[in-house]
Amino acid sequence: MEVQGLSCHGCGSTDVDFDPKTRKIHCRQCGREEYYSRAQLGATGKVAFAKDNAIQFFKDGNWSSARTFANDVLNTMQDNAAALFIVAYCDEFEDGRSGAVEEFFGRVGPMALEYGEVRDLIELFEGALYNMRDYEAQMVTVVIENMQGAEDRQTLEGFIETVCPYCISRYASEDFLSDERAALYRDIASHCDVPKTCFALLKGIRENPGSPYRTGSFRMRAHTGYFLEHYVEPVGRIIQEMRPSSVKAKFVQAYQQLSDQYRSDASAASG
Incomplete structure (x- = not known):
């Protein structure tokens, strides 16, 4: 097929045939064949x-x-x-x-x-x-x-901080935080500065639609334990993977307070 804008790098002719599957051109003028990147x-x-x-x-x-x-x-x-x-x-x-x-x-x-x-x-x-x-x-x-690349870090972090908090705040239950997803968040937290993403995960302890705080279901021991195991504790492991900084220290402290309060409320409801 002929494509406007392609030319032979040998003779400069634009009289070339192009194969889109291989990105190879054949020059009708000089017979040269080459690949376009x-x-x-x-x-x-x-x-x-x-x-x-x-x-x-x-x-x-x-x-x-x-x-x-x-x-x-x-x-x-x-x-x-x-x-x-x-x-x-x-x-x-x-x-x-x-x-x-x-x-x-x-x-x-x-x-x-x-x-x-x-x-x-x-x-x-x-x-x-x-x-x-x-x-x-x-x-x-x-x-x-x-x-x-290190030169891409700012762009990458900006993208993650746009996408992840948006998605986290809109999931219908804690089940989005699968083992694979938690591993992805841990990897991200260990290599990138993503405080908005970590904050969205922390907020989910109280605000995720499956949270006993949202459903008023602390008396349902099975669900309370499930949310603890499948959301609260994985979030803690993600926070721990954050790179050392004063920001991380604040997140660790905030998580500990939320985690302790969750366990206290669960214990009080079951008693």
Whole structure:
């Protein structure tokens, strides 16, 4: 296929054929064959123009136009992360095709994304949080795995502090805090400064919909014990993983007070 904006790096001719599956071009002028990298292909005029339009229409809530431009991107760059997400999101939340977003994460997860692609995904994820709550772990993981440099720390922390507190405050019960999710939060707390995320977890001891404080169910020993084991205690382990600082000391103290009060209230109710 011919793609506007691609040229032969040998002779400079734009008379080239392009295979989007392999990102290989064949020059009709000099016969040279070469591969375009993800960064090179993503920066070409046609791809960049269509991607920018897709993102803007997506942010504006014009899903039909967003999908059209995203498909234009994918016609040339089949693995562009932003375009793949927009199409999957529209399939899932506009057309009702269950599993489309999960398929997106399954496809993008193994990819080594370019920096610009990660920034695009951050912008899209943050703009769609109201529908993406159930994909908190996947969103955070794909960004973490592609932002390992020290120079990315501030951007990464800002993203986590936008996504995680939002999601934590909206879960319907304590069951979101699975062993895997708790391990993810511990890893995040040990490597990043995320006080808003840790504070949201602390607040959940009293405010999570499954908390005995919210349900008035301290007399129900089984549930009170379950919430202690599956929420209160895991939160304590997450707080302990925070990097040493005066902020951590305050969080540890706050957690201890909340934990002691929980146990005291549980004991009083059962007595």
